Amino acid sequence: MLTFNHRTALVTGAGRGIGKAIAEVLARHGVTVICVSKSADSCGAVAAAITAAGGRAKALAVDVADGAAIAAAADSLLKEFPAIDILVNNAGITRDGLLFRMSDADWNDVISTNLTSCFHWTKLLARPMTRARWGRIVNITSVSGVMGNAGQANYSAAKAGMIGLTKTLAREFSARSVTVNAVAPGFIKTDMTNEFVNNPEASARILEAVPLKRFGESADVANLAAYLCSEEAGYITGQVFNVDGGMAM
Ligand code: NAP
Numbered sequence: 295m296l297t298f299n300h301r302t303a304l305v306t307g308a309g310r311g312i313g314k315a316i317a318e319v320l321a322r323h324g325v326t327v328i329c330v331s332k333s334a335d336s337c338g339a340v341a342a343a344i345t346a347a348g349g350r351a352k353a354l355a356v357d358v359a360d361g362a363a364i365a366a367a368a369d370s371l372l373k374e375f376p377a378i379d380i381l382v383n384n385a386g387i388t389r390d391g392l393l394f395r396m397s398d399a400d401w402n403d404v405i406s407t408n409l410t411s412c413f414h415w416t417k418l419l420a421r422p423m424t425r426a427r428w429g430r431i432v433n434i435t436s437v438s439g440v441m442g443n444a445g446q447a448n449y450s451a452a453k454a455g456m457i458g459l460t461k462t463l464a465r466e467f468s469a470r471s472v473t474v475n476a477v478a479p480g481f482i483k484t485d486m487t488n489e490f491v492n493n494p495e496a497s498a499r500i501l502e503a504v505p506l507k508r509f510g511e512s513a514d515v516a517n518l519a520a521y522l523c524s525e526e527a528g529y530i531t532g533q534v535f536n537v538d539g540g541m542a543m
Pocket of ligand 1: 311336358435485
């Protein structure tokens with residue numbers, strides 16, 4: 295078991311996939327989890343399941359691409375909770391296409407949902423962490439941000455931006471014992487990768503580049519993210535950890 299001392303966490307994109315797995319593992323460790331997703335149904339179902347299993351959770355539907363919506367949500371959460379000690383920036387989308395065919399909307403939607411959202415949440419929630427001299431921020435980036443990936447100019451730029459943000463904020467917050475790290479998943483079986491995982495030709499092609507020769511599970515990412523949020527990870531900051539079956543080594 296990891297040590298959490300009854301902390302409170304906010305996890306974005308907690309309605310499905312990797313974010314849901316992170317919310318669940320944190321809740322199993324006694325963390326109160328604020329589950330954010332775009333639709334009220336998905337975060338509501340996850341929070342209800344956590345509560346039914348004896349954990350503590352709250353569901354909150356927020357469009358993370360909307361800075362004003364984040365500001366309103368953070369304002370009311372900081373009044374409701376004495377502290378939000380852990381922030382996991384996990385919400386993300388893809389709008390793939392080669393550069394010459396990529397629309398401005400596909401560029402802007404991916405940058406605002408994946409990257410600008412981290413700027414807004416962190417700016418609002420990190421200040422009380424720095425005052426309390428304890429905090430954990432984990433940003434879920436991607437191997438696409440580490441290696442680049444043809445057809446994902448918008449997504450890999452957003453994910454590489456999250457890595458730069460992680461390293462800079464790790465330096466800005468280090469004197470206050472607030473750590474900032476990134477986790478870079480490879481191909482994990484979720485709704486986001488359904489179309490590749492369930493297509494035998496595409497999955498065979500992808501797995502050629504994965505030394506462990508299988509797709510990852512959401513729990514593979516969630517277990518590392520939870521560790522980085524724990525008391526035990528207090529001497530780790532500014533790092534990027536790949537969870538990718540060896541793809542980006
Ligand atoms: P997913 O199954 O598609 O789930 C995405 C979650 O993000 C959903 O809960 C969704 O909310 C939420 N979300 C999307 N746009 C949002 C918005 N504008 N406002 C609020 N919430 C929003 O994705 P996943 O595969 O778990 O991916 C999670 C993270 O890991 C993403 O950042 C992704 O880029 C990254 N990642 C995934 C993989 C992979 O192989 N799966 C690989 C590398 C990196 P709703 O439930 O309401 O739709």
